[in-house]
Amino acid sequence: MPVVDHLNTTLRKLPSWVLYAVGAVYPAWLLYQGLIGGLGVDPVKVLEHEMGERALQLLILGLAVTPLRRFTGLNLMKFRRAIGVLTFFYVLLHLLVWLVLDVQILSQVWADILKRPYITIGMVGFVILLPLALTSNNWSIRKLGPKWRTLHKGAYVAAVLGGVHYVMVAKGFQLEPLIYLAFIVGLLAVRAIGSGRSLLRKSVHG
Numbered sequence: 267m268p269v270v271d272h273l274n275t276t277l278r279k280l281p282s283w284v285l286y287a288v289g290a291v292y293p294a295w296l297l298y299q300g301l302i303g304g305l306g307v308d309p310v311k312v313l314e315h316e317m318g319e320r321a322l323q324l325l326i327l328g329l330a331v332t333p334l335r336r337f338t339g340l341n342l343m344k345f346r347r348a349i350g351v352l353t354f355f356y357v358l359l360h361l362l363v364w365l366v367l368d369v370q371i372l373s374q375v376w377a378d379i380l381k382r383p384y385i386t387i388g389m390v391g392f393v394i395l396l397p398l399a400l401t402s403n404n405w406s407i408r409k410l411g412p413k414w415r416t417l418h419k420g421a422y423v424a425a426v427l428g429g430v431h432y433v434m435v436a437k438g439f440q441l442e443p444l445i446y447l448a449f450i451v452g453l454l455a456v457r458a459i460g461s462g463r464s465l466l467r468k469s470v471h472g
Contacts, residue, residue: 270338270339270340271339273340274339274340274341277341277342277344277345278344282344282345282347282348285345285348285349285352286348286351286352289348289352289355289356290355292320293317293356293359296312296313296316296317297313300312300313310363310367310368311368313363313367314360314363314364314367314368317356317357317359317360317363318356318357318360318431318432318435319432320356321353321356321357321359321360321428322428322429322432322446324349324352324353324356325353325421325424325425325428325450326425326446326449326450326453327342327349328346328349328350328353328421328425329421329422329425329450329453329454329457330453331343331345331346331349332457333453333456333457347402350398350399350402350418350421351399351402353395354395354396354398354399354402357391357392357395357428358392361388361392383434384431384434384435387427387430387431387434388427388428388431390427391423391424391427391428391431394420394421394423394424394427395420395421395424397417397420398417398418398420398421398424401414401417401418422454422457425450425454426447426450426451426454428450429443429446429447429450429451430447432446432447433446433447
């Protein structure tokens with residue numbers, strides 16, 4: 267596929283820091299828009315929603331890296347770590363906007379975590395992503411060895427929790443959150459089938 271080959275050639279020349287830079291500029295631009303009144307009458311809610319939705323999109327992109335390479339030949343492996351780090355960064359910003367700009371009262375934050383299931387699910391997802399972000403470096407990969415890959419499979423659980431969180435946050439029936447959740451479940455199913463086939467081939471040829 268000439269188009270995919272051309273894209274892969276271009277991506278190989280693109281340094282990972284470009285992705286980090288774009289990921290850092292977008293929240294700053296949104297904050298600026300909020301300060302000048304460009305985010306409507308409730309800029310805090312817009313910021314909260316944007317950070318959460320972009321985090322979910324990045325989670326989905328991270329899950330899609332392997333299937334994209336397998337089925338289309340598009341190779342984003344070089345950027346997988348950057349995608350994961352930016353995912354956590356956006357989840358953290360989503361959480362901070364809710365904590366600092368929305369709720370603001372610490373006792374109310376704790377009460378909401380305990381009483382509102384969608385917030386509970388979101389917090390569990392954040393806790394799962396925290397050690398993944400802290401170990402997204404070469405030193406941790408060397409130190410943990412095979413355990414590193416096992417630990418980072420927690421991203422699959424976090425992705426499902428993120429999708430469920432978005433569905434529960436939406437008021438009434440909304441198609442968009444369901445589409446996100448369907449993508450997550452579908453990508454995990456594709457990965458599971460691919461892993462199963464790999465294990466089967468190894469057992470047959472082993």
